[in-house]
Amino acid sequence: MKTRVAIIGAGISGASIARVLSKYENLEVHLIEKAPDVGWGVSKANTALIHGGYDDDPEKYPMRAKLCIRGNRLWHQWVKELQIPHVWNGALIVATKEEDFDELEKLLERGHKNGVPEMRIIDRDELFHLEPGLTREAIGALWVPIVGQIGPIPAVIALVENAVANGVKTHLETEVRGIKVENGEVRGVETNNGFIEADIVINAAGLYADEVARMAGIDYFEIHPRKGEYYLFDDDVPGPGRVLFPTPTPISKGIVVTTEISGHLMIGPNAQDLPPEEKDNLATTEEGLREVWEGAKKLWPNLPPKSRVIRTFAGLRPEPTGGDFIIKAEEEVWGFINVAGIRSPGLTSAPAIAYEVAEIIQRDLGINLVEKEKWNPYRKEITHFFMLPPEKANELIKKNPAYGKIVCRCNHVSEGDILEAIERMKFIGVKTPSVDSVKFRTKSTTGTCQGSFCRPKIVQLLAKEYGVEPWEVTLKGKGSEIGIGDVKALLRGEEA
Amino acid sequence: MEPMPQISMLSYDVVVIGGGPAGMAAAVKAKELGLNVLLLDENDYLGGILPQCIHPGFGLHYFKEELTGPEFASRLAKRLVELGVEYRTAARVLEIKNYSDLEKVVIFTSPAGVYQVWTKAIIYAAGARERHAFEIGIVGDRVAGIYTAGEAQTLMDIYGILPGKEVVIVGSGDVGLIMARRFALEGAKVKAVIELMPYPGGLARNVMILRDFNIPLYLSHKVVEVRGRGRVQRVKVVRVDENLNETGEEFWIEADTLVISAGLIPSVKKLKKIGVEIDPATGGPVVNDRLETSVPGIFVAGNSLLINDLVDYVAEQGELAAESAKEFIEKGGIESRKWVKVRKGQNVRLIAPHYLSGDRDVYLYLRVARPMENVELRIPEIGKKLRLPVVKPAEMIRLKLRAEEIQKASEKLTVEVVRA
Ligand SMILES: Cc1cc2nc3c(=O)[nH]c(=O)nc-3n(C[C@H](O)[C@H](O)[C@H](O)COP(=O)(O)OP(=O)(O)OC[C@H]3O[C@@H](n4cnc5c(N)ncnc54)[C@H](O)[C@@H]3O)c2cc1C
Ligand SMILES: Cc1cc2nc3c(=O)[nH]c(=O)nc-3n(C[C@H](O)[C@H](O)[C@H](O)COP(=O)(O)OP(=O)(O)OC[C@H]3O[C@@H](n4cnc5c(N)ncnc54)[C@H](O)[C@@H]3O)c2cc1C
Numbered sequence A: 001m002k003t004r005v006a007i008i009g010a011g012i013s014g015a016s017i018a019r020v021l022s023k024y025e026n027l028e029v030h031l032i033e034k035a036p037d038v039g040w041g042v043s044k045a046n047t048a049l050i051h052g053g054y055d056d057d058p059e060k061y062p063m064r065a066k067l068c069i070r071g072n073r074l075w076h077q078w079v080k081e082l083q084i085p086h087v088w089n090g091a092l093i094v095a096t097k098e099e100d101f102d103e104l105e106k107l108l109e110r111g112h113k114n115g116v117p118e119m120r121i122i123d124r125d126e127l128f129h130l131e132p133g134l135t136r137e138a139i140g141a142l143w144v145p146i147v148g149q150i151g152p153i154p155a156v157i158a159l160v161e162n163a164v165a166n167g168v169k170t171h172l173e174t175e176v177r178g179i180k181v182e183n184g185e186v187r188g189v190e191t192n193n194g195f196i197e198a199d200i201v202i203n204a205a206g207l208y209a210d211e212v213a214r215m216a217g218i219d220y221f222e223i224h225p226r227k228g229e230y231y232l233f234d235d236d237v238p239g240p241g242r243v244l245f246p247t248p249t250p251i252s253k254g255i256v257v258t259t260e261i262s263g264h265l266m267i268g269p270n271a272q273d274l275p276p277e278e279k280d281n282l283a284t285t286e287e288g289l290r291e292v293w294e295g296a297k298k299l300w301p302n303l304p305p306k307s308r309v310i311r312t313f314a315g316l317r318p319e320p321t322g323g324d325f326i327i328k329a330e331e332e333v334w335g336f337i338n339v340a341g342i343r344s345p346g347l348t349s350a351p352a353i354a355y356e357v358a359e360i361i362q363r364d365l366g367i368n369l370v371e372k373e374k375w376n377p378y379r380k381e382i383t384h385f386f387m388l389p390p391e392k393a394n395e396l397i398k399k400n401p402a403y404g405k406i407v408c409r410c411n412h413v414s415e416g417d418i419l420e421a422i423e424r425m426k427f428i429g430v431k432t433p434s435v436d437s438v439k440f441r442t443k444s445t446t447g448t449c450q451g452s453f454c455r456p457k458i459v460q461l462l463a464k465e466y467g468v469e470p471w472e473v474t475l476k477g478k479g480s481e482i483g484i485g486d487v488k489a490l491l492r493g494e495e496a
Numbered sequence B: 001m002e003p004m005p006q007i008s009m010l011s012y013d014v015v016v017i018g019g020g021p022a023g024m025a026a027a028v029k030a031k032e033l034g035l036n037v038l039l040l041d042e043n044d045y046l047g048g049i050l051p052q053c054i055h056p057g058f059g060l061h062y063f064k065e066e067l068t069g070p071e072f073a074s075r076l077a078k079r080l081v082e083l084g085v086e087y088r089t090a091a092r093v094l095e096i097k098n099y100s101d102l103e104k105v106v107i108f109t110s111p112a113g114v115y116q117v118w119t120k121a122i123i124y125a126a127g128a129r130e131r132h133a134f135e136i137g138i139v140g141d142r143v144a145g146i147y148t149a150g151e152a153q154t155l156m157d158i159y160g161i162l163p164g165k166e167v168v169i170v171g172s173g174d175v176g177l178i179m180a181r182r183f184a185l186e187g188a189k190v191k192a193v194i195e196l197m198p199y200p201g202g203l204a205r206n207v208m209i210l211r212d213f214n215i216p217l218y219l220s221h222k223v224v225e226v227r228g229r230g231r232v233q234r235v236k237v238v239r240v241d242e243n244l245n246e247t248g249e250e251f252w253i254e255a256d257t258l259v260i261s262a263g264l265i266p267s268v269k270k271l272k273k274i275g276v277e278i279d280p281a282t283g284g285p286v287v288n289d290r291l292e293t294s295v296p297g298i299f300v301a302g303n304s305l306l307i308n309d310l311v312d313y314v315a316e317q318g319e320l321a322a323e324s325a326k327e328f329i330e331k332g333g334i335e336s337r338k339w340v341k342v343r344k345g346q347n348v349r350l351i352a353p354h355y356l357s358g359d360r361d362v363y364l365y366l367r368v369a370r371p372m373e374n375v376e377l378r379i380p381e382i383g384k385k386l387r388l389p390v391v392k393p394a395e396m397i398r399l400k401l402r403a404e405e406i407q408k409a410s411e412k413l414t415v416e417v418v419r420a
Helices: A012-021 A062-081 A100-114 A124-130 A152-165 A206-215 A286-299 A346-363 A390-399 A415-427 A435-442 A455-466 B021-032 B069-083 B149-157 B174-185 B204-212 B269-273 B311-331 B403-407
Strands: A003-008 A027-032 A091-095 A120-123 A140-144 A148-150 A169-171 A176-182 A185-191 A194-197 A200-203 A223-233 A243-246 A256-259 A265-268 A309-320 A326-329 A336-340 A406-408 B008-017 B037-040 B056-058 B086-088 B092-100 B103-110 B113-124 B128-130 B146-148 B166-170 B189-194 B221-227 B234-240 B246-254 B257-260 B264-266 B298-300 B340-344 B348-352 B362-368 B372-379 B384-391 B397-401 B412-419
Touching: A003 A012, A003 A185, A012 A027, A012 A152, A012 A336, A012 A346, A027 A152, A062 A100, A062 A148, A062 A326, A062 A346, A091 A100, A091 A124, A100 A120, A100 A140, A120 A124, A124 A140, A148 A152, A152 A169, A152 A415, A152 A435, A176 A206, A185 A200, A200 A206, A206 A223, A206 A309, A206 A336, A223 A286, A243 A286, A265 A286, A326 A346, A336 A346, A390 B103, A390 B113, A406 A415, A406 A455, A415 A435, A415 A455, A435 A455, A455 B149, B008 B021, B008 B103, B008 B311, B021 B037, B021 B069, B021 B113, B021 B311, B056 B069, B069 B311, B092 B113, B092 B269, B113 B311, B128 B149, B146 B149, B149 B174, B149 B257, B166 B174, B166 B221, B174 B189, B174 B204, B174 B257, B189 B221, B189 B246, B221 B246, B298 B311, B311 B362, B340 B348, B348 B412, B362 B412, B372 B397, B384 B397, B397 B403
Parallel strands: A003 A027, A003 A200, A027 A169, A091 A243, A200 A336, B008 B037, B008 B113, B037 B086, B113 B298, B146 B257, B166 B189, B166 B257, B340 B412
Antiparallel strands: A091 A140, A120 A140, A176 A185, A185 A194, A223 A265, A223 A309, A243 A256, A256 A265, A326 A336, B092 B103, B103 B113, B128 B264, B221 B234, B234 B246, B348 B362, B362 B397, B372 B384, B372 B412
16 A cells, blocks of 8 residues: 655645655555645745855754755756756855955855855956946856755745646645644544544645644644845846845845846845734734845945836745754654645755655664655646747747737736646646736736736636636635626625 | 748738737737738737726727727727737737847737737737735735735626625725625625825715715825635735825724725836836836837837826827837838927926927826916926826826927927916
8 A cells, every 4th residue: 555645735845745655556645735825835935046055054053064065966966856046156255355255265165165166266357348338336156056046935836737647646735734643643633624644644734734733732842933135126127146245244144236127127125024823924014125225226226227127026934943954754643744844945945955854764664665666747838929939939929829829928828828827737736716816827918017007817717717706806716806796886886 | 040940921011019008009000000910919808907997987089088998998809800910819929039120020929829920010018007005015914805906807807706805995096886786786785995195086076986885085194904714804004204204193994905006007017028128217118209118119008108097199199109100110210300308397207208309299298296276287398387286196197299399399308387
């Protein structure tokens, strides 16, 4: 009989684990997520960097130090296998004072310890040759070429699609509310959609990993949210070619200035600690954004006027007691594996975390994992009209005219792209139609106009493909419906 | 010139980009003048934003009667069809290339394929886009229930969806006020219209809506924050001082819907890419009195030129652009012995066209920076004076200058609005 594995949480951690575990013949893998779609937790709003692995102190944070650089190396391979949007543009940690070089030397040394290749300190001339837009106060930098950026939600989506293609079962809008433990062994998870039997339960619940652990009687750690806010600018605002960090202080890694993978200048995040009960407080604040602006200006003085901002957003880092990732099989409850406290650099580390979990299953739970004869490592990205050369676009349009029709005018997303996205949503089990699900797969609504032209059209397409009324289509899951009924609903005295 | 394999090629005298009132009027005129014209619009229907403007108030000048938006659009569309103007809907222009004065390429995509169109002249009439919540600095939760006015209007009057029932409107311009009425007419409660400036931003006839429907207007206030789970639950409003800085005075309004009507911005990114000079005041291109941009043979009309309040002027600009395209094609360029530069004087916030030849009569379109009563509009260089009882930023001033008047100026003329 197969060993049944329940993974709680379809963020970058859970999705990576699902993909890696889908390789094995003798596992039956269930991926359980309370949100309507995958990747909507911590993995949704972050800096999206594949870090270099130089700044986690191996003495203090051994897991982070080990898994970050490994994750970086694995991502170089995974982005190709899974066609995840990415760029390997390297990072500069910029010095503006002589003392900063001491700190950079420390990072360099730590990087060497952690096995980071190709790092070096560069002088002012080379620095300005690379980034002429930097503050004139810059005097040198640490250059880390292996740093890159990926689309974090597209990455989660790609991983889950690949996992599902390899036999993983998803359970979306399924919230784990209890964990059944008998005789010191896990038996399964209780959810709003019934009981799911499992021999192994993997807790990859992000901000809520402490609550899930407590359901299994494990309470030695707590997770508190630390908010980070961002500005995103229009795509014609000039940004740097590389990821720019200030020299870190003991308190913070500092505000990053970068051009994200879609070509928008992005600045952030700050760091603000919130009480544990505010795990859903994703509101941006005037103070936080002011801090981001001031911080970014120190590195990149030519910030455009505020009217060129196209979006602001916030994310919450799941900060664990102790500060290091908690990745282990818990001895008191056989079969319960924590993947908790996955704060930064969790996105980077995710592939390495997944292999670590496979290792734990073999080593600590003594389950011999048998590789499938046929396992498909590949996954194709959906069509993006804006990436097609005209002759390719034409071929596609001849086969399916929907590809010739532009829905999102800012980013040139076609109706064909959107219909493909909806098919992919259904493939991984998305039940509630949401504009955000389409947005993260196609980039529609993320341009200059932020969806004011195309959102109504996307709503129509979702309503049709899901067979619901257009006002029942949501922005981001139940409770965020686009409308309250048809236009006469209130006058008739009915409303949805 | 790079050849593009396997892409269907078309060839026209003039391509009109955008099928709103500006583009339709331009295409009709171009056809009447005997030009071989192609009109392209990305939507499934012609009319631009007019089909969603179901209220009356359109066409008093152009058709000499009061029409609704859809009526105005269908009249123009009828003329277009009668004349046999070639047009394509669901056709989005992706790129414009300017090889030489009379050789330009427009690349568009449509359900029939990607096309490259060779053309001598281009009339750019792509309209405007709306400022959204992020651009005006609203912070808080990113939830459902926040719409631009145009999006709310599209949902209601193109797709028949009611966005919400308790509404706060940001901006007391025409669009905001019209949307306030639109929601009220469908039984929603419009809890407030919030206006940053110390005076309302709309035409007087639209400000009346507030009284008719008993809607509170907060002048010198702004919405700064939205909170809610899933959907908007409340919005935070603060009072601003004379310098528009936030005072400490603030309050919350419970609402499930926030409609942003904070102004329009000409959609000119595609023009910027090919080096067309933009006027930061209008947000549209710098043009001469033929509505020609800094790239010869590319003309602009309607809300892409500058934000208009009246569709009649939009159509008038479209016609002028078509006449100019004809002149451009026939003469191989728009020439003038001299160009008189139009300068903004006191209390003039924006003005177009920017350069006048003196070879023809022109309409100047301008807006003031501040409302004033009992003023004189003056152009000292040519001794022109015009008495106006009131001027408001909300109401565009259209001023006719005769060729002889313009000829009196040497290099520049300054338009100012001063106390009489
Ligand atoms: C501001 C910020 C910046 C960052 N920058 C970077 C960076 O540049 N590089 C980097 O490497 N890392 C970065 N990180 C860290 C990185 O984003 C996280 O480490 C990573 O996304 C965590 O992924 P996860 O899968 O563990 O958690 P999540 O993505 O939160 O996934 C957990 C999932 O579990 C679900 N869940 C929770 N409870 C339950 C339940 N009871 N039942 C069912 N499902 C449940 C949630 O809905 C969620 O989808 C940043 C983080 C933040 C906040
Ligand atoms: C709510 C509201 C109320 C109004 N009320 C009144 C009123 O009462 N009276 C009045 O006179 N005026 C009113 N107006 C103003 C009037 O409607 C506008 O001034 C006028 O429609 C602008 O016309 P246009 O042709 O410049 O642009 P639009 O009508 O915006 O048309 C531009 C067209 O170009 C298309 N397009 C853009 N880019 C491309 C591309 N790359 N490829 C293909 N197609 C493209 C767009 O999709 C659009 O269809 C109102 C406007 C609004 C928003």
